[in-house]
Amino acid sequence: MNSRLFAFFLLLVGAISVVSCIDPDQTQEVILERDKEAIEKYLQANPITSVKQYSEPIEGFYMFWQVSAKPERNALLRGDTVRVNYTGRTLDKRVFDSSIEQVAKDNGIFVSTRNYQPLKFPVGLGFTITGFEFAISMMHPGEKATVIFPSRLGYGSQANGTIPANSPLIFELDLIDVKKGPNSNP
Template structure:
């Protein structure tokens, strides 16, 4: 009886261990596929910029369309306000807070105002925050991110984002209110 129980525990532990390894291998495989897809996109859709940054480990690309040189960067806990447009690698706009862009792309919303959030609080997807963390107040950028840092394996079907779909966000960092001034 104890031998059966021990065998069962070993079997269960092995399955659990290999399941975790499979998930990690799958995550790495998805990330690599996304990086390749992003590289292909950039090869056929060059982005005009005045400055660029690539994080090869995480697969991010940030392209500055304008650099403010304000020297004011967001810190964790700061309140930030941005204008943004989210697109897929097919250049299909799926979300924006800019009324003209929404109208051009058939996006219906009732409110068009800057998006405000607390930086680093997890209120927006990681890839969006990562892009904003690279910016200074007044900068305008395009951030291209692997799906791992966007909506991942689930996607966001209600707005047409497939599972494991890399995304592009065009972001303008309008304002930053430091955490210590928030009260």
């Protein structure tokens, strides 16, 4: 009986310890609301010219097409391979990555050993962050768009290189082409 009581006591103390370590200013809901406010403020100060738009304000996701193309085929399917040029920025307009060599040089992030070329990856298999992949899934070859999304669709509470934790992200995307995968019907 004493061992059960002792185990229950340890479990209770452990649960209280975990709950007391949670910072109420860092809950997912609070972070999302803070991200959405920052994104709205950014968009008010930096309007993005577009030929079409898509938004989900509740999620904090905004997409603006600078070039729109008529779809040649059906929408992207899981396993289709895309090639996309991109430039990633934080809301303070700092470039943290680009597949374009000149953009990397112009923003002081050039790495001489890197092979600058379009990113190539299969859609729907988790090779990129959620917001990036969702934006690509809404595009057709030849389209260019700017997408802005909250940190939970990016790197979340984890810092990544020069990107601070809980950072909303902006990507300029240029979908070059799509190679249909095994889920496509000819």
